[in-house]
Amino acid sequence: xxxxxxxxxxxFSSALGKxxxxxxxxxxxxERAAEVFAKKVGAETYYSNPSAFAGGVxxxxxxxxxxxxxxLWRSLGKDVDGYEQWEPAVSRRSGIMVLPCxxxxxxxTATRIYDRRIVEDKEGHPSVKYIxxxxxxxxxxxxxxxxxxxxxxxxxxxRARMTLPVVSVxxxxxxxQADQTAAVKNGRPTVVQDTAPTFFEYNGKIYVGCxxxxxxxxxxxxxxxxxxxxxxxLLRLQRDIEAMSKSDKKGS
Numbered sequence: 001x002x003x004x005x006x007x008x009x010x011x012f013s014s015a016l017g018k019x020x021x022x023x024x025x026x027x028x029x030x031e032r033a034a035e036v037f038a039k040k041v042g043a044e045t046y047y048s049n050p051s052a053f054a055g056g057v058x059x060x061x062x063x064x065x066x067x068x069x070x071x072l073w074r075s076l077g078k079d080v081d082g083y084e085q086w087e088p089a090v091s092r093r094s095g096i097m098v099l100p101c102x103x104x105x106x107x108x109t110a111t112r113i114y115d116r117r118i119v120e121d122k123e124g125h126p127s128v129k130y131i132x133x134x135x136x137x138x139x140x141x142x143x144x145x146x147x148x149x150x151x152x153x154x155x156x157x158x159r160a161r162m163t164l165p166v167v168s169v170x171x172x173x174x175x176x177q178a179d180q181t182a183a184v185k186n187g188r189p190t191v192v193q194d195t196a197p198t199f200f201e202y203n204g205k206i207y208v209g210c211x212x213x214x215x216x217x218x219x220x221x222x223x224x225x226x227x228x229x230x231x232x233x234l235l236r237l238q239r240d241i242e243a244m245s246k247s248d249k250k251g252s
Contacts, residue, residue, distance in 0.1 A: 047060070
């Protein structure tokens with residue numbers, strides 16, 4: 001388990017709390033959209049975008065891999081638990097295109113489709129993700145109408161995947177005013193592994209664990225003992241509520 005380096009809390013009803021709740025609602029919607037996408041393509045589960053705080057689908061897994069249409073899907077191998085991961089077969093590779101300005105949107109081409117969502121890097125440069133499409137010689141010579149159905153369907157799935165809402169980790173860092181410049185000192189990294197901030201609500205407070213020092217107004221520093229105690233108390237309350245709910249169902 002990776003432990004954060006800094007621990008904070010802030011009031012749920014504060015100005016910072018209101019901003020956090022707004023972003024958290026977006027996170028909830030993004031996760032729901034990813035679940036709906038996975039269900040529509042018949043996947044049993046999905047793997048979130050590793051570069052996002054919430055939302056997005058990097059790849060999916062199916063309950064019965066023998067029934068996977070491999071004209072639509074390409075295997076990426078198995079994860080650490082032995083589940084096979086799949087991506088749309090039309091995807092060849094992905095990348096990031098830095099934009100000249102935030103109003104510019106590149107147009108899709110025959111071999112590349114672009115995400116329509118702006119992604120900001122640590123320097124704040126506007127950019128978009130893109131997917132290189134795999135097409136054989138037959139498809140390159142023909143028009144869209146001459147493409148096999150499975151190519152059109154795989155592109156449709158890929159476009160749907162690319163338009164899923166995503167909440168970036170950088171947006172969370174900006175909300176918390178995290179000092180990411182402290183990650184490097186004298187040319188050497190001071191953070192061994194950059195992990196996304198963690199949050200939980202308890203007793204009218206939002207608790208935060210973060211790899212970086214945060215300076216947003218309203219954030220109070222707490223020790224790791226206070227952080228862990230609040231977390232354990234919350235988990236204990238949740239277990240008690242679940243036990244009571246099961247007991248009520250048995251009695252009815």
